[in-house]
Amino acid sequence: MSASPAELVHNVEDPELPYVTIGDLGMVRSVDIDGPVVRVVLTPTYTGCPATEQIQADVEAALRSADLEAEVEFAMSPPWTTDWITETGRRKLAAAGIGPPGPSHPGSSVAVDAPVECPRCGSRQTRRLADFGATACKAPYRCQACREPFEAFKAF
């Protein structure tokens, strides 16, 4: 049996984090079939994330491969949060060596670090090395236990 439109959308890989899908990241709000058109509503992550347009193109391409026409819309409210990353997504991130985010503090205007587990040894004795990393969603960390440097998702 071939994949449903919803599965096709959820399984689109994140262009910058190809080991997780946009479903894993909690970006998919809805997938509705409306006659010949599949209407997809996504929540973008960071306002400046350069992957957003690529994701739209990838969703359209995934549906086109099943001869479906896509209409992709971005919902700005409520804003995306790392709390929407699924359990599967968190496991995949850790397996790829990226520390999954701790719980976010949605009402807080102060950037708070949730405890981050070392994806290598599991220790919570980890330290953030800088505020910003290779992508908007991550920051560089070091594990104090096994001394391994790694990237972790910011709780956002």
Add this chain to the structure above:
Amino acid sequence: MTRPALLTHVLRHGDRALVLAQRLGQMVAHAPELEEDMAVANISLDLIGQARQLYAYAGELEGEGHEEDHFAYWRGVEEFLNPQLVEQPNGDFAVTIVRQFLHDVFALHHWEAMEASTDATLAALAARARKETAFHLRHSRGWVVRLGDGTDESHRRAQTAVDSLWRFTGELGPVADEAQLRADGVVPDGDVGGQWAETVRAALTEATLDISTATDMVEGGWHGRHSEYLKPLIEELQALTRAHPGAQW
């Protein structure tokens, strides 16, 4: 023709974000250490994202079929409505950081207030931008404290930066001609100016820096009056688009 107040407001904040983003972009690969190159690039990118959404909304409000690029690339320098602080040159690292800090405190309290806007588009953007700005402020505030409470030389430079940039901070509060937007709840009056002063004071105290006694305050940025530094910045920003109109890549 008078431009509607809401469109003016949206352009002011789009321009604030874009001009600062461009300034920070000039720092990429010139910051004192690799982590700071990453920081200025990331912050710049967030600000470009915010500017794009504001310009896209400006296009809707204006109703003349303009997309976001129009507002970034096809307006003259006198049409930019950003506060003058964000166009000031990068200077040394203390100036870059203090400028960013003074801006980030304003941006944070602005977005906090805007989350309660009766305008659904602006409220939604504010919820996201507020979270991004919290990360920017943690970074800039951390550096202000480190530089101010650091060595004699870093303290001296940080204090010089505060003193030289202070005259641009009079614009970091409510704009007089937005009174109707405030009355309508579109731009909620969250005492952004008062909160800015309090947050800045607390950080400078921790940084062992003095609040400047500057009195030669500058204004007019929100109305399109600018220092001599904005023109070259906008010309650089627009050069490619104007040399190759409509180019796609």
